[in-house]
Amino acid sequence: GLEVLPDGTFVATTYGHWTNGEPPYIVSFRFNLPELDARLGR
DSSP: OEEEOTTSOEEEEEEEOOSTTSOOEEEEEEEOHHHHHHHTTO
16 A cells, blocks of 8 residues: 655555465555655656
């Protein structure tokens, strides 16, 4: 899922099962547009 916090921060959360015999992973990533632009070299 994707949520936008009141301060404009995005929180993306997903899950997956990538390793046989292991429980699923849950991963969240927080970012804002200036951080994303910086990573893209803008």
